[in-house]
Amino acid sequence: MAxxxxxxxGAGDVxxxxxxxxxxxxxxxxxxxxxxxxxxxxxxDWAEHRAxxxxxxxxxxxxxxxxxxxxxxxxxxxxxxxxxxxxxxxxTVRANLSLDAALLEAIDDAAKLRGLTRSAFIASAAxxxxxxxV
Numbered sequence: 001m002a003x004x005x006x007x008x009x010g011a012g013d014v015x016x017x018x019x020x021x022x023x024x025x026x027x028x029x030x031x032x033x034x035x036x037x038x039x040x041x042x043x044x045d046w047a048e049h050r051a052x053x054x055x056x057x058x059x060x061x062x063x064x065x066x067x068x069x070x071x072x073x074x075x076x077x078x079x080x081x082x083x084x085x086x087x088x089x090x091x092t093v094r095a096n097l098s099l100d101a102a103l104l105e106a107i108d109d110a111a112k113l114r115g116l117t118r119s120a121f122i123a124s125a126a127x128x129x130x131x132x133x134v
Contacts, residue, residue, distance in 0.1 A: 001130070005063050006039050006083040007072050008032055019083055020071045021058050022046050036081055040131055043085050051087070084131055097122075 006017040010032065017039035018026040025046040027039030047057055063080045066072050072080050099107070111121035 001084055001086045002057070002060060003082045003084050004043060004060055005066050005072075006036070006081045007066075008035065008079045008081045009077065010035065011077070017081065017083065019043060019046075020066060021060055023058075036083070039083050040085075043083050044087065047085055047087055057085075086127060086130060092119075 004019050004021050006019045006027075008015065008017050010016055013030045014028075015030070015032045015035035016026060016028045017035045019039060019042075022043055025039070025042050027035050027037070027042045029035040029038050050057065061069075063072075066080065067074075072078050107121060108118055111118050114121065116124070
């Protein structure tokens with residue numbers, strides 16, 4: 001997982017996050033948290049689109065570099081936030097997990113309701129949990 005620096009700006013019910021190292025990639029929402037979540041999703045879409053064209057991700061700059069270059073206008077109320085980017089490698093690996101039988105049954109039921117396989121459901125839940133911890 002890579003972290004890109006996003007620039008958070010907003011007030012009231014209008015918030016936005018732009019990601020300087022991913023040109024044209026931004027997120028928005030009614031709260032700062034919503035804008036960051038939208039930026040995380042946008043970064044993944046941006047990177048997947050670029051990968052589909054056979055292009056590499058740009059080099060990530062750290063917060064101090066972006067501050068030095070004036071990419072974050074702290075005086076105007078902007079703040080630097082980390083935007084995690086978790087991309088699939090395209091290679092699946094078999095894993096053996098041990099779960100309580102009742103939990104496994106609940107996972108299977110939830111996966112079926114969503115039209116997913118058990119593996120797809122667990123991968124999706126893990127991805128959500130990983131990104132929520134950032």
